[in-house]
Amino acid sequence: MANDRRAQLLSGNEACVRGALAAGVRFFAGYPITPSTEIAEGLAAALPKVGGTFIQMEDEIASMGAVIGASLAGVKAMTATSGPGFSLKQENIGFAAMAEVPCVIVDVQRYGPSTGLPTSPAQGDIMQARWGTHGDHPIIALMPASVRETFDLTVEAFNLAEELRTPVILLLDEIVGHMRERVELPPDESVHVVNRTKPVEDPETFQPYKPGPNLVPPMPAFGDGYHFHVTGLAHDESGFPTGRGQDADRLVRRLHAKIQNRKPPVARAEEWQLEDAEIVVVAAGSVARSARAAVREARVRGIKAGLLRPITAWPFPENEVREAARRAAAMIVPELNLGQIVREVERVSGGETKIVPLNRIDAELITPAEILERIQEVAAHVD
Amino acid sequence: MSTTEVRLSGFGGQGLITAGIILAEAAILDGKNAVQSQSYGPEARGGASKAEVIISDGDIEYPKVGDADVFLAMSQAACDKYAKALRPSGVLIVDTDHVKNVPAFSGKTYSVPITKIAVRETGKELVANIVALGVLVGLTGLVSREALETAVLDRVPPKTKDLNKQALAAGFAAAEEILGKEGE
Numbered sequence: 001m002a003n004d005r006r007a008q009l010l011s012g013n014e015a016c017v018r019g020a021l022a023a024g025v026r027f028f029a030g031y032p033i034t035p036s037t038e039i040a041e042g043l044a045a046a047l048p049k050v051g052g053t054f055i056q057m058e059d060e061i062a063s064m065g066a067v068i069g070a071s072l073a074g075v076k077a078m079t080a081t082s083g084p085g086f087s088l089k090q091e092n093i094g095f096a097a098m099a100e101v102p103c104v105i106v107d108v109q110r111y112g113p114s115t116g117l118p119t120s121p122a123q124g125d126i127m128q129a130r131w132g133t134h135g136d137h138p139i140i141a142l143m144p145a146s147v148r149e150t151f152d153l154t155v156e157a158f159n160l161a162e163e164l165r166t167p168v169i170l171l172l173d174e175i176v177g178h179m180r181e182r183v184e185l186p187p188d189e190s191v192h193v194v195n196r197t198k199p200v201e202d203p204e205t206f207q208p209y210k211p212g213p214n215l216v217p218p219m220p221a222f223g224d225g226y227h228f229h230v231t232g233l234a235h236d237e238s239g240f241p242t243g244r245g246q247d248a249d250r251l252v253r254r255l256h257a258k259i260q261n262r263k264p265p266v267a268r269a270e271e272w273q274l275e276d277a278e279i280v281v282v283a284a285g286s287v288a289r290s291a292r293a294a295v296r297e298a299r300v301r302g303i304k305a306g307l308l309r310p311i312t313a314w315p316f317p318e319n320e321v322r323e324a325a326r327r328a329a330a331m332i333v334p335e336l337n338l339g340q341i342v343r344e345v346e347r348v349s350g351g352e353t354k355i356v357p358l359n360r361i362d363a364e365l366i367t368p369a370e371i372l373e374r375i376q377e378v379a380a381h382v383d
Numbered sequence: 384m385s386t387t388e389v390r391l392s393g394f395g396g397q398g399l400i401t402a403g404i405i406l407a408e409a410a411i412l413d414g415k416n417a418v419q420s421q422s423y424g425p426e427a428r429g430g431a432s433k434a435e436v437i438i439s440d441g442d443i444e445y446p447k448v449g450d451a452d453v454f455l456a457m458s459q460a461a462c463d464k465y466a467k468a469l470r471p472s473g474v475l476i477v478d479t480d481h482v483k484n485v486p487a488f489s490g491k492t493y494s495v496p497i498t499k500i501a502v503r504e505t506g507k508e509l510v511a512n513i514v515a516l517g518v519l520v521g522l523t524g525l526v527s528r529e530a531l532e533t534a535v536l537d538r539v540p541p542k543t544k545d546l547n548k549q550a551l552a553a554g555f556a557a558a559e560e561i562l563g564k565e566g567e
Contacts, residue, residue: 003533004414009407119423179446180404180419182411286446293444368445 007184012150012176015183016106017042019154020078022191025104026052027077029066031059031085034118035174036108039080060085064092068101072230074221076158080106083125084115086132093167094133095232097255100209100217102161102196104154106170108177111363120363121174123285123336127343129169130314138256140266141169141314145288147181153311159194160266164258165216171313173336175286175365199226208239209251215258259315269317270309271324273299277306278382279375280328282321282345284310287334287366294371303379316344325349329382332374334358334366354378386439387525388448391515392465393457393481395423395432398512403434405516405534410438412530418443431460438525455519456482457497457511474523478515493522493561500553510550513539517554522562528555 010018016039020028028043040056047054053070057063063079070077081089086107096103109125111117125132129141140160144150150172157168199206199218208228209217217237220226233241234248242248259266273295274280283291288309298305308324308331310317321344325331331353333342342357349355358374360366389406391399400421407417416439423432435448450470456462457478466486469475473490478497485494495518501511513535520531532551539547 003530004412007411009404009411009417009419175420175446178421180407181443181446182407182416182418289444289446296444365445365447367447367449 007182009180010147010183010185011038011178011180012144012147012172013038013108013178014042015147015151015185016080016154016170016172016177017046018185019151020104020158021046021050022151022188022193023155023158024076024193024195025078025158026050026075027067027070028053028079029055029057029063029070029077030079030081031057031063033082033085035110035177036080036082036106038177039106039108060088061092064089064096064105067103067105068092068096068099071096071101071103072222074223076102076162078104078106078158080108082108082110082118083112083128086125086128090128090132094135094137096167097133097137097139098135098232099230100165100219100255101167101230102165102219103167104157104161104170105167106172109171109173111174117363119174121286121336121365122361122363123173123287123340125171126313126337126340129171136252138166138259139169139314140164140166140259141171141312143171143284143310143313144176145285145309146176147179148183148185150176151183151185155191155193159192162194162196163214163216164262165196165219166255166259169314171285173285179286198224203227207237209235210237211254211258215254215261265315267312267315267317267319269311269320270307271320272307272309274306274308274324276304277324277327278304278329279378280306280308280324280331281371281375282308282310282331282333282341283335284313284341287336290366290368291334291371293368294375297368297372298375298379301376303375305375310341313341316348318348321345321348322350322352325352328353330354330356330378332356332358332371332378334360334371334374336360336366386437386441386443387452388450389436389438389453389455389519389525390433390448390451390465390468391436391455391457392431392433392461393478395430397432397457398509399432399455399457400434401538402512402516403436405531405538406519406526407436407438408537409520409526409530409534410436412533413526415440415526416443418446420446431458433461433465453519453523453525455515457515459483462486476515476519476522478511493518495557495561497554500557501550504553505546505549507546507550510547513547513550514554514557517551518558519554521555521558
């Protein structure tokens with residue numbers, strides 16, 4: 001069989017482009033940076049063909065501003081960057097959270113701090129995704145581990161952004177972004193796509209920040225005939241700034257609640273071999289691939305190991321981790337950083353189980369053998 | 384489950400990442416699973432470049448190559464660095480135009496003037512990566528020749544199809560010659 005055309009070889013970055021197009025993206029503004037550049041390249045080629053707009057901006061700050069403006073004008077908008085550019089976008093990401101502007105920000109993590117090692121992998125931006133912008137904002141960040149999942153989670157990032165009127169971060173790493181895998185993508189018409197809810201009331205009495213039943217205000221586009229004001233200042237339902245603390249309190253609590261209360265929950269994790277697991281490996285993104293191989297090998301050797309893979313870095317899958325911590329003798333947390341996910345695991349597990357970090361920062365992916373070795377060490381002390 | 388891990392390494396600009404992509408695409412055309420990854424420096428040309436391909440009948444979890452089953456070295460530095468990361472029964476292919484010191488190795492070693500063949504048969508050093516693919520697949524049978532040719536022609540610019548077809552044929556011919564001599 002030398003002509004199997006069902007599948008294709010795609011990189012994670014290419015799958016992100018395909019996912020964004022399937023979700024209906026019509027605007028990209030960005031400033032190229034390794035290892036995210038293929039996303040800009042792909043959308044520069046594709047967007048004009050579907051009536052969309054691609055702009056290479058003067059910098060990352062302006063890119064994020066343009067994305068917010070495009071979204072307010074009614075189109076699905078995104079940008080893509082890596083750590084250094086992600087830092088620059090943070091102020092405007094906070095604006096998007098506060099003004100409730102749907103948008104997708106892709107961060108293909110590379111080695112840092114600063115410009116670091118441009119072509120090398122790391123997972124050092126997990127906390128930046130959560131707390132990079134100032135103030136007590138909510139955030140959603142998705143972390144795919146494969147090329148196919150990058151397609152699926154890019155679609156989901158747009159869907160969540162539109163449904164919840166919030167910025168959503170797609171947190172890739174250099175390995176997932178640049179790795180090419182065999183994938184079969186679904187036809188566009190079978191992809192579930194969510195569009196923002198538009199208001200139906202009289203424009204004269206329209207309150208632009210009056211929440212709907214899911215705590216999300218319906219959103220008109222500029223030009224739809226609804227007049228509204230958009231600000232990063234604390235505002236009331238009229239959309240105009242308010243100096244009143246209780247209005248700000250109501251707003252910021254609602255921004256969190258619309259994400260926390262969403263059904264089904266935004267936070268989720270994949271559980272594999274967890275039912276009877278005594279040693280649970282918690283790993284996300286590319287590292288979860290090594291973790292799965294290590295768990296498989298540990299099982300072959302008679303060790304009851306399991307994998308818990310956060311699909312959302314934020315909100316962190318607290319219930320899943322808490323439940324696993326209650327049953328496990330130990331949890332191993334391998335990461336390409338000096339310990340970011342492990343802080344969440346420690347916080348959530350509340351001392352219920354032993355937590356063992358495993359950190360690698362020499363610009364190489366943690367291997368299955370390293371994780372297996374740690375599983376065996378821990379297993380020797382558990383029995 | 385059968386899995387083969389391949390490493391292609393040389394200078395940036397030799398087209399080895401493209402070669403890795405083509406090899407993985409050929410495996411997919413053959414109905415197999417494949418993962419391709421790479422590492423390279425920030426510079427576009429002249430630095431070290433490495434492409435890795437894993438071909439398997441089953442799932443591929445860890446996407447990087449540890450000890451390779453097949454290693455193509457197109458620079459001395461690459462050969463020095465990765466010759467140790469070969470399985471004992473593996474296959475080492477070196478481009479003798481760039482690799483002068485070939486390390487002793489328990490598996491099979493093939494020394495082939497890949498770049499010279501590209502220049503001699505096509506007049507273009509540029510297609511040495513495609514000659515290398517022809518040599519590699521001709522020697523190992525890792526993917527079918529039909530799939531490899533389809534994958535090459537799918538990937539290269541339309542105007543260069545004939546050139547690349549020629550290069551691939553030259554690579555296959557070089558492999559046949561080597562295997563023919565072995566059989567004598």
